[in-house]
Amino acid sequence: MISFLSHLVNGISLGSVYAIIALGYSMVYGIAKMLNFAHGDVIMIGGYISFCATQYWGMSPLMSVVIAMIVCTALGVVIERLAYKPLRQASSLAVLITAIGMSYLLQNSAQLIWGANPKSFPSVVNIPTVSLFEGQLLISGETMVTVLANIVIMIALTIFTGKTKMGRAMRAVSEDKGAAELMGINVNATISLTFAIGSALAAIAGVLLCSAYPALMPTTGSMPGIKAFTAAVFGGIGSIPGALVGGLLLGVIEILGKAYVSTELGDAFVFAVLIVVLLVKPTGLLGKKVHEKV
Amino acid sequence: MKMSKKFRSNLITYALVIVAFIICQLAVDGTIEGFKMSRSLKGQLVPICVYIVMAVSLNLTVGISGELSLGHAGFMSVGAFSGIVMSSWLVSAFQFENELLRLLIAMITGGVMAGIAGVLIGIPVLRLRGDYLAIVTLAFGEIIRNVLNCLYFSLDGAKLYIGFNNPNLPGKVFVNGPAGATGVDKISTFVMGVVLILFTLFVILNLVNSRSGRAIMAIRDNRIAAESMGINVTKYKMMAFVTSAVLAGMAGALYGLNYSTVTAAKFRFDTSILVLVFVVLGGIGNIRGSIIAATVLTILPEVLRAFSDYRMLVYAIVLILVMLATNSPLLMNLVERIRPKKKTQVKEGDAA
Amino acid sequence: MTQKRKLDTKMVPMPSMAIVPERDVDKRPVLETRHLGIEFGGLKAVEDFNIAVGPTEICGLIGPNGAGKTTVFNLLTKVYQPTSGTVLINGKDTHGMNTVQANKAGIARTFQNIRLFNNMTVEENVRIGLHNQVKYGMFSGIFRMPNYWKQEKKQHEHALDLLSIFDMQDMADVKAGSLPYGAQRRLEIVRALATHPSLLLLDEPAAGMNPHETEELMENIIKIRDQFQIAVMLIEHDMNLVMGICEGICVLNYGRVIAKGTPDEIQQNPVVIEAYLGKQKEAE
Numbered sequence: 070m071i072s073f074l075s076h077l078v079n080g081i082s083l084g085s086v087y088a089i090i091a092l093g094y095s096m097v098y099g100i101a102k103m104l105n106f107a108h109g110d111v112i113m114i115g116g117y118i119s120f121c122a123t124q125y126w127g128m129s130p131l132m133s134v135v136i137a138m139i140v141c142t143a144l145g146v147v148i149e150r151l152a153y154k155p156l157r158q159a160s161s162l163a164v165l166i167t168a169i170g171m172s173y174l175l176q177n178s179a180q181l182i183w184g185a186n187p188k189s190f191p192s193v194v195n196i197p198t199v200s201l202f203e204g205q206l207l208i209s210g211e212t213m214v215t216v217l218a219n220i221v222i223m224i225a226l227t228i229f230t231g232k233t234k235m236g237r238a239m240r241a242v243s244e245d246k247g248a249a250e251l252m253g254i255n256v257n258a259t260i261s262l263t264f265a266i267g268s269a270l271a272a273i274a275g276v277l278l279c280s281a282y283p284a285l286m287p288t289t290g291s292m293p294g295i296k297a298f299t300a301a302v303f304g305g306i307g308s309i310p311g312a313l314v315g316g317l318l319l320g321v322i323e324i325l326g327k328a329y330v331s332t333e334l335g336d337a338f339v340f341a342v343l344i345v346v347l348l349v350k351p352t353g354l355l356g357k358k359v360h361e362k363v
Numbered sequence: 364m365k366m367s368k369k370f371r372s373n374l375i376t377y378a379l380v381i382v383a384f385i386i387c388q389l390a391v392d393g394t395i396e397g398f399k400m401s402r403s404l405k406g407q408l409v410p411i412c413v414y415i416v417m418a419v420s421l422n423l424t425v426g427i428s429g430e431l432s433l434g435h436a437g438f439m440s441v442g443a444f445s446g447i448v449m450s451s452w453l454v455s456a457f458q459f460e461n462e463l464l465r466l467l468i469a470m471i472t473g474g475v476m477a478g479i480a481g482v483l484i485g486i487p488v489l490r491l492r493g494d495y496l497a498i499v500t501l502a503f504g505e506i507i508r509n510v511l512n513c514l515y516f517s518l519d520g521a522k523l524y525i526g527f528n529n530p531n532l533p534g535k536v537f538v539n540g541p542a543g544a545t546g547v548d549k550i551s552t553f554v555m556g557v558v559l560i561l562f563t564l565f566v567i568l569n570l571v572n573s574r575s576g577r578a579i580m581a582i583r584d585n586r587i588a589a590e591s592m593g594i595n596v597t598k599y600k601m602m603a604f605v606t607s608a609v610l611a612g613m614a615g616a617l618y619g620l621n622y623s624t625v626t627a628a629k630f631r632f633d634t635s636i637l638v639l640v641f642v643v644l645g646g647i648g649n650i651r652g653s654i655i656a657a658t659v660l661t662i663l664p665e666v667l668r669a670f671s672d673y674r675m676l677v678y679a680i681v682l683i684l685v686m687l688a689t690n691s692p693l694l695m696n697l698v699e700r701i702r703p704k705k706k707t708q709v710k711e712g713d714a715a
Numbered sequence: 716m717t718q719k720r721k722l723d724t725k726m727v728p729m730p731s732m733a734i735v736p737e738r739d740v741d742k743r744p745v746l747e748t749r750h751l752g753i754e755f756g757g758l759k760a761v762e763d764f765n766i767a768v769g770p771t772e773i774c775g776l777i778g779p780n781g782a783g784k785t786t787v788f789n790l791l792t793k794v795y796q797p798t799s800g801t802v803l804i805n806g807k808d809t810h811g812m813n814t815v816q817a818n819k820a821g822i823a824r825t826f827q828n829i830r831l832f833n834n835m836t837v838e839e840n841v842r843i844g845l846h847n848q849v850k851y852g853m854f855s856g857i858f859r860m861p862n863y864w865k866q867e868k869k870q871h872e873h874a875l876d877l878l879s880i881f882d883m884q885d886m887a888d889v890k891a892g893s894l895p896y897g898a899q900r901r902l903e904i905v906r907a908l909a910t911h912p913s914l915l916l917l918d919e920p921a922a923g924m925n926p927h928e929t930e931e932l933m934e935n936i937i938k939i940r941d942q943f944q945i946a947v948m949l950i951e952h953d954m955n956l957v958m959g960i961c962e963g964i965c966v967l968n969y970g971r972v973i974a975k976g977t978p979d980e981i982q983q984n985p986v987v988i989e990a991y992l993g994k995q996k997e998a999e
Contacts, residue, residue, distance in 0.1 A: 104494040152683055155691030161493050162431050163690040166643055169433075169636060170682035177676040291632075295505075298498060331528060333541075337509035340502035347495055348487050566857050573856025573863065574846065574870075581832050581843045588830035591792055593818035593847045593910050602853060 071205045076328045077321060082212040082281060084320020085219035089274040090297030091304065091312040092226065093267030099243040099307030100263045103161065106168035107148060109294015110175035111268050115141045115275030116285050117183055120190055130193035137272040145268025146261050154257070172291070179287040187286045190279035211281045218273060223313050226266075230309065239263060243307065292336070296323070299343040305356025314354060373568045376651045377561065383658075384557045391553070403665055411661045412556025413439075413618040416563045418641035418653040420610035423567050425639070426648030427576070428603035429583030430489070431497040433635050434504025438608040439615035440511055440630035441480045442473030446616025447544045447625065448516055448523070449473075451537055454548065456521035462550040469550075470559065470616040477612020480507070481605040489600045504635055511627035512541045543626030544619070551621035559617060560654075563610050567650060570606065579603045640678055644685055743806050745770045745821070745914045745946045746791070750800035752970075753790055760786045761970045764800070768914065768963075773940055773947045775957040778967035779990070784950045785827055787967070788916050792824050793817040805913060819847060823912035825903040827919050827950075833892030837883060837902055840891050841874040844909025849873060877905050880942075881935060897928045901935075908939065915939070917949040921956050929953060933960050958982065966990075 090112060097105045115137040122133035152171050156164050196210030230236035241249040242259045250256050278293060279285050296319060304315025319339060326338035346353065387408060390400040417439060424432045446469035453459040453468065484503045491499055515526035519534025526532045530540060538544045570576045578599045581589040590596055619625045641660060645652030664674050744767040751764040761783045768774055776784050789795045791802055793814045802809045804820045812820065823844075832840050849870040855863045878884045881901045886894065891902060900920055907915055920936070921929045933956055940947055951957050957964065958978045966974040966981060968990045974981060981987055 104498065152687070155687055155693060158692060159686075159690035162425075162429075162647075163686050165431060165494060165497055166639070167683055167686040169639070170679050170686065173636070173675060173679035174683065177673075177679055181672065181676065295498075295501065299502070302495070302498070331513070333513050333528065334509050337506040340506050343502050344487060344499055347491055347499060351491065351495065569857045569859060570853070573853075574842075574849070574851060574866070575853045575856050577835070577839060577843055578846055580835065584832040584834055585830045587794065587814075588826065588832065589843065590814040591794075591818055591824055592844050592906065593815050594843070595815050 071202055072328075075206050076324050078206070078208055078212060080321030080324035081317060082209075082215050082320070083324060084300075084317035085215045086274050086278045086281070086293065086316075087297045087300045087320050088219055088313045088316025089222060089270050089277070090293060091301040091316045092222070092309065093270045093274075094298050095301040095304075095306050095308065095312045096239075096263050097267050098301070100239060101149075101153065101260055103153065103164045104168060104298065105153075105264075105267075106165065106294075107171035107175055108267065108271060109290040109292075109297070110172050110179075111141050111145060111148075111271040111290070112275035112278065112294060113179060113285075113287060113290030114144060114175060115272030116190065116279040116289060117179060117188075118272070119193065119276045119279070120188060120285055123191060123193070130195070134193060134273065134276050137276060138269045141268040141272035141275075142265045145264040145271070149261055149264040154260075172294075176287045176291070183287070185287060187284040190283040190285045192280040192283070193276055194280055209281075211277070215277045215281065218277060219313070219316075222270065222273070223309065226309055235259070235262060296336075296339055299339060302343060302353055303346050305353030308353075308355045311353055311355035369572060372651075373564075373572075376564060376568070376654070379651065380557065380560055380564065380654065387553070404662070407661060407665055408553040409551050409556050409617065409621045411658055412553065412560055413614045413621075414638065414641065414657040414661050415560050415654050416556075416614035416617075417611055417638045418645065418657040419560075419563050419567060419650055420607045420614070421638050422642045422645075422648065422650060422653045423570075423603055423607040423610075425642055426646075427567075427571060427583065428579050428600060428607075430600065430604070431493075432500040432604075432607075433497050433632070433639070434484075434500035434502075434507070435607075435611055435638050436630040436632070436634035437484075437504035437507035438477040438480060438611035439618065439634070440507060440627055442470075442477045442612030442615025443619030443625055443630070444511060444514070444538065444544065444615075444627075445476035445612070446470060446473035447547050447619045448538065449616075450548060450550065450620055451516075451518060452521075452523050455518040456523075462548075463552075463555070465548075466550045466552070466555055466617075466620060469620060470555075470613045473616025473619075474609040474613040477615065478605055478609040480612075481608025482601070485601050485604045485608075489597060489604060501632060501635070504630075504632060508627045508630060511630075514538060515540055516544075541626070541628075543624060543628075545624050547620060547623050547625060549621060549623055551617050556617060559613060563613075564650065566606065566610065575599065575602060637678075640682055643682060742770050744768055745772075745805055746948070747803040747806075748791070748800065749803070751787075751790055751797050751802060752799040753786065753795055754798045759970055761790065761967075764790075764967075764970075764972060766965055766972070766975075768946050768948055770913065770946055771940060771944055772962055773936065773949070773960050774963040774965065775961035776948060776950050776965050776967060777952075777957055778973075782967040783970040784967055785918060786970075788824060788918055788950065791817070791916060792822055818910055818912075821913035822916065823907035823910045823914075824916035825900070825907050825918055825920060827922070829896075829899050829903055831891040831899055831903060831906070833890070835891055836888050837878065837891055837894070838871070838874050838887040840902060840906050841877055841909050842870050844877075844906040845870050845873055846910075848909065848911055874909070877909050880908070880939065881905060896923045897925075900924065901932075904935075904939075908943065912945060914946045914948060917947065917951075919950055919952065921951055921953045929956055932956070936960055 090108070093108050094105065097103065097108070118137040118140045119133040122128040122136045123130055128136065148171055152167050153164065156167060192211060194210040194214045196213060198210060199208045201208065230239060238254045238259050239262070241252065241254055242256055246256055275290065297316065300315035300319040301312050303319055304311030304313070319342065322342055323335055323339050327335035330338065389395060390398055391405060393399040417435060421432065421435045424430055449472040450465050450469040453465050459465055488496060488499050488503065513528045515530050515532055515536060516538035517524045517532035517534045517536040522534065524532040524534065530536060537546055578594045579602065581592070581594060582596050582599055586596060641657040642653050645656030746768040748764055748766050752762045753760050764787060776787060778784055786795065790797050793809060793812050804817070804822055807820060809817055809820060832843060849866050851862045851866045875884045875887060878887060883898065883901065883905065886898070891899065894902060904917065904920065921932055924932060936947055937960060961978060964976065964978055964981045965972055966987050973990055974984045974987045976984065
């Protein structure tokens with residue numbers, strides 16, 4: 070029972086990271102209708118920037134997170150402007166291939182800059198581990214910070230998209246780009262803003278992910294990226310609560326699957342869930358159904 | 364007029380492969396003085412054939428059927444492992460030593476197994492569209508790799524044992540989970556590779572110029588119109604997907620039997636992407652382009668060893684630039700102004 | 716509800732306000748709909764749509780923009796599944812069929828926003844239409860069996876025959892996407908005809924055509940009907956065309972049938988004038 074609880078806590082922790090990444094995917098997909106394959110690699114860049122900031126530039130952990138967020142935000146906006154914006158009218162196949170190219174570009178640039186060998190990432194969290202049930206259930210500081218960050222981000226984003234002018238603009242653009250433009254909304258700026266927010270979140274997710282799983286490599290972001298996309302689809306792409314639910318469920322499923330079914334098949338388990346969800350409910354748990362116009 | 368034009372274009376493609384084969388064969392034999400292939404390049408001959416078949420078969424899914432598949436390496440791995448198992452079993456059970464025939468049987472086995480995998484995967488996958496379809500093929504590719512990592516095979520005379528997550532099998536274990544297949548008989552030959560290329564071309568070029576091929580392309584160009592013309596969308600999408608899987612499986616068997624050790628890690632997502640790069644750079648839907656791109660991009664890293672660190676980086680940049688050049692309205696206008704005769708790019712997946 | 720029972724049991728044209736021409740009255744209608752309706756999230760796009768079309772009738776479906784005309788076409792071709800009522804093609808219930816099966820049952824259509832296979836040649840477009848008429852399997856295709864050559868030749872001749880209706884056989888090798896607008900609309904009709912339908916649905920066939928082309932189109936629609944002995948149902952805003960060739964007209968407004976009858980009756984009908992023609996005058 071205690072071991073189950075401990076797995077559950079780990080699952081929620083991992084799931085919170087997935088949820089934060091999934092938000093980035095979900096918002097970008099909702100607005101630009103594209104699968105930003107490079108999102109996972111922005112996470113990795115965030116991890117490296119934070120690593121450099123603490124190890125080489127002598128910054129405090131908190132400052133390193135801020136620097137990582139700034140760099141990733143800029144990176145996200147630049148990627149959008151250079152690679153995705155010219156392809157607004159192109160087929161989704163073309164955009165997806167470009168995004169894959171961008172993902173490879175980031176991974177290989179990182180490999181040239183930082184090398185292929187894993188770096189041991191020092192945790193940015195220095196909160197002591199909480200011990201429950203006479204030391205049988207340990208909840209690490211990283212877990213607590215991750216879950217807390219997740220909750221704060223979710224609330225902030227819900228308020229942002231629901232109550233602010235820019236948030237409304239984002240929702241309008243995701244509904245109908247053309248109509249939003251006619252209403253005087255700057256569509257390009259809104260899309261850039263979405264990429265900026267998504268990338269900043271990716272930076273936070275990168276730092277949290279590396280704090281929990283300290284091996285930092287150029288390919289660190291790709292698997293969590295794909296899984297977070299899975300989570301976003303699972304919860305219903307384009308929906309903020311969907312990303313939260315999908316991320317948490319996926320994290321828990323992955324950890325429990327690894328613990329009770331097979332370690333080797335942990336990833337296969339996650340992907341099987343994705344496939345089943347897409348077949349049963351193609352728009353995800355909390356997604357909306359769209360009609361095709363003939 | 365039209366048929367003859369297509370026919371001529373197909374002939375050029377076949378001729379290209381055959382001429383390239385003759386030149387390579389001359390260079391391998393060293394018949395002409397001073398014209399001899401280096402050892403490292405010789406080692407690349409079979410992989411080049413494999414990648415050509417992979418690229419051409421992926422082009423059937425991506426270019427002709429218009430569905431982005433990111434799990435093509437998965438079918439290759441199914442073919443590789445089933446081919447290896449078949450080849451080893453033939454030796455162990457029947458002392459079947461004829462290498463050419465064994466390779467042929469292994470390739471057919473690889474194709475059949477990959478085809479079965481293609482059917483099983485195609486049923487759920489082809490119900491989805493666009494990005495979702497792509498991500499699910501990726502998921503299946505990863506699932507196949509994960510499952511192969513758990514598979515153990517052993518031979519005890521004519522008896523073949525299969526273990527899932529269980530290395531304790533009787534007899535000689537030759538497929539060892541994550542450590543892959545070891546002690547594989549290297550029976551793949553360049554000639555067989557070229558034969559496979561020609562077979563692949565034959566299948567795909569003939570398919571395209573037939574009733575079924577037209578149906579596949581009609582679905583790509585306009586699904587709703589195709590449906591209202593009475594074309595069974597699932598059937599023809601499946602046909603393209605499974606044909607592509609079968610060919611990838613055959614290529615996989617050829618690939619697997621070219622090395623003494625093969626692990627599932629060789630068929631990662633990266634390999635799928637690499638093949639996709641060949642297809643995209645060769646021109647989506649352009650079969651001859653796929654052949655040339657696969658050849659050049661497999662040889663290039665060998666020739667430019669010094670740049671091997673930058674290889675993937677260059678690939679990535681080229682991939683992005685090609686997509687921008689062929690799809691961005693701004694650059695397309697520019698290109699058209701420079702080359703007014705250039706034909707318009709084939710438009711993909713206009714389903715809505 | 717004696718009227719309802721009567722509707723359910725009656726086999727020939729209904730409702731009795733005969734829009735089926737005299738010559739077809741004794742035959743089974745090619746298309747019959749019964750209380751056909753569809754809702755999109757509570758909005759009734761089409762409601763209680765009853766119509767019967769005789770086997771060689773040319774009929775028109777008109778109504779102001781957004782009245783649900785194309786939705787009716789989508790319901791008939793099973794692009795949408797009705798939320799109430801049903802469609803009978805040649806007396807056969809299409810409940811549970813998909814678009815492909817509806818086509819095989821005898822319905823072919825063109826689209827309001829042209830949906831040709833633009834990268835294929837004109838002939839190939841027609842060959843796609845012939846898909847279920849001239850058959851051979853994948854393996855004969857790949858391995859070029861004798862059957863392949865025989866059927867391909869048949870398909871080629873068939874396609875040219877069909878193209879000759881609109882004098883388009885010379886354009887057989889032209890890419891469909893590069894045809895002028897009017898020719899694209901004509902090609903769509905040929906392609907639909909190739910599927911060997913018993914009912915041809917034309918969604919705004921004259922849109923974007925000049926008066927001369929429209930005139931020609933009218934003659935051709937009649938020619939097609941006479942030559943192939945099929946029914947034609949068309950959506951059109953060009954009243955000259957509708958009043959000129961349609962034998963029966965059905966007027967739709969807000970998803971409901973507001974009038975049915977011959978062109979003369981429709982032109983006299985005060986409800987139609989108010990809802991449809993009156994509106995048009997306002998717009999002008």
